[in-house]
Amino acid sequence: MTVGTLVPSRPIPLDDLEWVPADLLDAAAVGEELRRVRRRIARLESRSPELIESAARRGIPQEAGFGSPTGWLVAVTGDPAAVCRGRVRVARELREMPLTREASARGQLSECRVRLLAAARDSAPELFARDEALLVGQARTLPARVFPQALAHWRRLADLDGALAEADRAFERRRLHVSATWAGMVRLDGDLDPESGAVVMAALGSLADPAALDREDGRNPQQRRADALVEI
Numbered sequence: 001m002t003v004g005t006l007v008p009s010r011p012i013p014l015d016d017l018e019w020v021p022a023d024l025l026d027a028a029a030v031g032e033e034l035r036r037v038r039r040r041i042a043r044l045e046s047r048s049p050e051l052i053e054s055a056a057r058r059g060i061p062q063e064a065g066f067g068s069p070t071g072w073l074v075a076v077t078g079d080p081a082a083v084c085r086g087r088v089r090v091a092r093e094l095r096e097m098p099l100t101r102e103a104s105a106r107g108q109l110s111e112c113r114v115r116l117l118a119a120a121r122d123s124a125p126e127l128f129a130r131d132e133a134l135l136v137g138q139a140r141t142l143p144a145r146v147f148p149q150a151l152a153h154w155r156r157l158a159d160l161d162g163a164l165a166e167a168d169r170a171f172e173r174r175r176l177h178v179s180a181t182w183a184g185m186v187r188l189d190g191d192l193d194p195e196s197g198a199v200v201m202a203a204l205g206s207l208a209d210p211a212a213l214d215r216e217d218g219r220n221p222q223q224r225r226a227d228a229l230v231e232i
Helices: 027-058 069-077 081-094 098-105 111-123 125-141 147-158 160-172 194-208 221-231
Strands: 175-180 186-191
Touching (some): 027 069, 027 081, 027 098, 081 111, 098 111, 098 125, 111 125, 111 147, 125 147, 194 221
């Protein structure tokens, strides 16, 4: 094959995969098989931004009559414009994220974690380049609930002014709805900024933490929190 020759399209033969019925696997094998499937999915997902970036760089959307890569992606995938816009943005960021691309191609990072890393780079490109190895390591090892917090902490250190602006925007988005339902119950729904939310959660936890209650307390966690709110 000469230089510049395009490789013909060859779909991945997923239909050729042989699956062992889940009920025939022992307990250990089920967990291992699930981990293997998730790694394979992550590896397949890593191919998407590579294709999107290649299409955008080569002007394929414009050649096909689309005004932007996002419009082209909507037509190709059928996904909503907001989703496609985010994927185009991630593909653009990944050009300058070699360690993230490598970990993603190995199946070590889910699409969600790649998105979080791309957003972090967008906020502070130079500092991200310096700390990419650290952040990718955290993305690979930290639990799902902890990694966003670690990344948010890094962003605060990397861009204090931006973090303060984001905190102000979060505070402006605060809301609380209280309404009576047709059955006579009262429904609460709302969003609090992180600082205010931490205050509320700490207050509820002080009255609803099982460690501070009688062992015979038969209420479920939701009931304990509801009663704690009323008491407060």
